[in-house]
Amino acid sequence: MNPLSDELGRSPRPCTLVIFGATGDLTRRKLVPALAGLARDGLLPAAFAVVGFARRDKSDEQFRQEMTAGVDEFGREGVADSFAAIVDHLYYHQATFEDADGYARLGARLRELDAAHGTRGNRIFYLATPPSAYSSILAQLAAHGLSQEEGDQFARVVIEKPFGRDRATAAELNSQVAAAFHEGQVFRIDHYLGKETVQNILALRFANRFFEPWWDERHVDHVQITVAESIGVGGRARYFEEAGILRDMIQNHLLQVLTLIAMEPPVSLEADAVRDEKVKVLRAIRSFEPDAVARCTMRGQYTPGFVGASEVRGYHEETDVAPGSRTETFAAVRLEVNNWRWGKTPFLLRAGKRLPRRVTEAAIHFRRPPHRLFEGGAPRQRNVLLLRIQPDEGISMRFGSKVPGPELRLRDVLMDFRYGVAFGGRSPDAYERLLSDAMLGDATLFARRDEVDEAWRIVDSIASGWREGAAPLPYAAGTWGPDAANELLAGNREWRRP
């Protein structure tokens, strides 16, 4: 027992982080800069080492230099010195993902690092590889005993999305994971959950008294969740052709945000208490029958246009996009959470590429007052509680207020809270929070197996209907998607133009 452990704050226990796919973009742009940020904030374990595992031949020193360059380019301000203090803790291990001998050598190397750094046999394996490599890595880790936990040692695996491309492949992947690791060792990353503003949804709802009494179908008319990107598919067309926006965004990010907005209060903030409530929300969303797919969903594909002042290509003109591709770059879905709290309040989800601006937000639209006391001067629009997830993170509330003067006229006004202004400083990157939590063994912000399964059930039922249905509707790049998306709203509602 460490009698001074309270001084370590949120620092995890000693461990070695093994990154598979260490020469890839994710490692250089996100993971290692996140480690530098954690070092800066004193949130790395006391005894710590990193092993980069990849196919290319490289020395420890080369790996360290490349990662230092990555931190300089992508790390947050002021982390370079902190990273310099830990760069000697980075090592490189060359092997292919299928090479059994490579894993035997990895095991020996990890034991050496335990002796040199005091990392005490604790391991975290981070799969920053294409999903096609997961199967080999998981099997080899199990075959070489690296997934075993002995005594108080831990072994954990962190898996990047996508978790499969449909319910069946996700189940197969989960089975492969389960053959090597038990569920408590598994951390499935959806980086949206690492964002401060997403976590703040829980704080807003459950740390304050005055939001929760309105948070139901009696007061909420509908909820709009938007993830908009101004960029196109860029260099990811091959992946995107397989996935489409439905699998790339809605299956994970949007449904995760929806569960946080719709869930019941958990009995505690323990990982499973929170995740139990999230899963209940997903279970309350019925799979779509084919006729419901036509009625409650729509998809689009961008055509040439202007985003800002830049003229951009249409999806079909993008490199690596198949001729006549029917892959959707925009999707809108109307969901109902069939439980006592939400009744018939619709949740309207929308995601797209080549939209006018990059924005992620959730807007809670309240019902109009039951009695129009202010004849002719009622607020022009519904009251809205807006949770801005990115950029310009914060919360604002729209409500009607009397315009000064002798007449009783009302106008909508905004009450605004901005994260960056109220708290100063910059929020840590989502990967910092998630890496830290994985090292601490806190799975609250990671997707559980049943969550992934339920999300795929919903998404599969939509994808299945789309296979038989009409082609995606065209929309000009730089617009908010096809006009037909408005048909999902009904009831005198309209999509926000954030």
Add this chain to the structure above:
Amino acid sequence: MAAAVTELRRQHADVEDLSDALAALWEQIEASDPTPLCRSLTANLIAVAPLTQDAWLRETLGRVLLRHHCRAFLILLDPDEPGLAAELAARWTSEGQGRQTVLEEISLRTAPSGLARAASTIRPLVEQDLTSHLFWAGPLPTNAFELTTMARLTDRVIVDSAAFGAPVSDLARLREIPEIAPVDLAWFRTRPWRRALAEAFERFSWDPQQPTTVRLQHGSACGAVAASLGLRDWLQHRLRAEVVLETSGADDAPDGEPTALELRHGAVRIELSRQDAPSRLRILVTRGDHCLLPWETPASRGQVGDLLAAAVDAC
């Protein structure tokens, strides 16, 4: 895009009429730019320092503002000030489509004997819904009444014993003042040392039955002495360690930290030493005949303003 920070010109104000002067200041700020303005203050900060430290205090406040937007009351002690002189200022940032006030500053110049009047002047101006902190930035006053008068306005008191004339006796005197349980910035300066020790303790099994001895070296300046005293008390309390303080004779660390520490616990030896340029702590753990690879951590949390922001955060 970085936010543009604007400071309104400082202006003298009548101490009898500060509420109205603040309201007028608000109107000026609103009129100076057509973009909407809102307030986003998170704390009241009352800072007391000698007039000679005026510039330093404002620079320190600037560091605090990076983290906490506040209504600040700067009480500048000037033995030659016959009455009470007031100045007002405000800062705001322009970001996106709006403006946010990040500082409302009320400066009062007074002789130490006028602190009671200064306290009653600012009492109605303290924002009631926000936590209030007193930062006593200078030497410990000989008259405890001066400190307690200001402390009664606030929820928490923060001192920096590195600024005391004689840390050993002044800290003892501070402990005897009723009503006050101050947070000491010197304690925040020892944070890297405490953390480094905690990290070292992760690397072996501590046996509470075995004795622990510590040699702690420090320079002769007040900051180093104050930090070492705090660290000594902590080691005695937490490890029941026998701690020997040694004056190193070396140059003082620039930001008031000890210079070296050696801890022995059975066959385990932990050595901490301060490295300069960049300022780091080097930690070496030896277990019997096995030596772990040494490692380094940043030594300092930065300037007084950063420590003060951390102290406010710890509330």
